[in-house]
Amino acid sequence: MEALVKFDKGPGNVRLQEMPDPKVEEGKVIMEVNSCGICGTDLHVYHDTFKNYPPVILGHEFSAKVIEKGKNTDGIDLGARYSVLGALTVICNNCEYCHSGEFMFCKAKRGMGHGVHGAFTKYVAARPDQLYATANHVSDAVSALVEPFAVAVHAVGEIANLQFGDTVLLSGPGPIGMLLLKLLLAQGVKTIVAGTGEDVEKLRTAKDWGAHTVVKVDQEDLQTIIQHETNGKGVDIAFETAGAQASVSNCLNALRPLGQYIQVGHFGKDITIPFDLSAFRQLIIKGSVGYTRATWDRAVEIINQGQVDLEDVITHRMPLADWQKGFDLMEKKKSLKILLYPS
Incomplete structure (x- = not known):
């Protein structure tokens, strides 16, 4: 064969x-x-x-x-x-x-x-x-x-602790990220989807599916938009699905104190990130695999x-x-x- x-x-x-x-x-x-x-x-x-x-x-x-x-x-x-x-x-x-x-x-x-x-x-x-x-x-x-x-169900339904009224940042509108989006939208979660200019079609699709806000991070100020959409608080949960260093930094910076960070994407290499935020904001950090x-x-x-x-x-x-x-x-x-x- x-x-x-x-x-x-x-x-x-x-x-x-x-x-x-x-x-x-x-x-x-x-x-x-x-x-x-x-x-x-x-x-x-x-x-x-x-x-x-x-x-x-x-x-x-x-x-x-x-x-x-x-x-x-x-x-x-x-x-x-x-x-x-x-x-x-x-x-x-x-x-x-x-x-x-x-x-x-x-x-x-x-x-x-x-x-x-x-x-x-x-x-x-x-x-x-x-x-x-x-x-x-x-x-x-x-x-x-x-x-x-099932990867998306595990991350959204079993690893994250979602509550009604949460605002979520989904960073990385790739195949897995968009499956996460399907689940978040099915639960009525206010979701901000972040990608780059290379993701313009997928960001348009995310908006068509019902994402509250989409952001091209290389053309717009994500953190300013996050502050506006959360009344200065920061998002409750951030899902990192891109497997990119800049995406991790964006997620950590977007989270409110005591917020949840869920790592879903794979990098295939070591990265440098502002990890002090995990302590300064007392973040809950979880990985989700399989x-x-x-x-x-x-x-x-x-x-x-x-x-x-x-x-x-x-x-x-x-x-x-x-x-x-x-x-x-x-x-x-x-x-x-x-x-x-x-x-």
């Missing part, structure tokens, strides 16, 4: 190449991929700024249908479509984090797309416990978004209820052969979610 493979360590070293079809094993099913989204992690693997184990097939945001079953896969129907929780493909199941459901911190963890073969290809193997069924009315494309949506199994249950239920529309998060659909074009669009901030379809 044709697959997009990180074939060696180092920046780049990604290409389309033939890989063996996965073989059915006891306790696993073989699935045919519908589509797989490009994630910022895929770009980090491409640039070798995220730990990876080549040769490995990239891609982890996907839905697929079951085409073959091994023994001991009761409850899984042939032909059924599922979203796949690829992050727990390899875990120890013995550590305190696995026992508590926080498998993201298992030292043995290897997820699809960087640690084990992922879904930028036609066929994948998975265990039944990795499969999450969305409702029949949910499209294949939206089913492929459960994974990144999700838990419970997060996936919650994310699927939100999607099934239909109260949060995700179709318009998808801006591009293209064949796997155009992967480089898709990666370039992501790098240049010319897209939200891009889905690649196998040959």
Whole structure:
């Protein structure tokens, strides 16, 4: 089968190449991929700024249908479509984090797309416990978004302590940031979205979706706008989703005393920030990485209820052969979610 493979360590070293079809094993099913989204992690693997184990097939945001079953896969129907929780493909199941459901911190963890073969290809193997069924009315494309949506659900619904009447700064209108925005708006939260001039289309989209205010930080004074919109108090919560040094500084400076800072974006390098503000304003600082199994249950239920529309998060659909074009669009901030379809 044709697959997009990180074939060696180092920046780049990604290409389309033939890989063996996965073989059915006891306790696993073989699935045919519908589509797989490009994630910022895929770009980090491409640039070798995220730990990876080549040769490995990239891609982890996907839905697929079951085409073959091994023994001991009761409850899984042939032909059924599922979203796949690829992050727990390899875990120890013995550590305190696995026992508590926080498998993201298992030292043995290897997820699809960087640690084990992922879904930028036609066929994948998975265990039944990795499969999450969305409702029949949910499209294949939206089913492929459960994974990144779960990241947003974790940050907004489980890590942050949101209250009615809060004002939120969302810094970074990329794919994950805009999924956070969907959740914030669904809860009626006054949200200020900050980006740069490169994000003009996404900022326009954020405004169309219902963001209270959008700010181009390289053309407007964000802190002046924050002071105006909060009557001089500062925002209650800041979500940093850009993974950029300037974005962190903007968030920290925008927060009121005792405010919450939630780090969602990844940097892939060390940065310098005004960290004294964490003490001087007694900020609550939290990181948000991935999700838990419970997060996936919650994310699927939100999607099934239909109260949060995700179709318009998808801006591009293209064949796997155009992967480089898709990666370039992501790098240049010319897209939200891009889905690649196998040959």
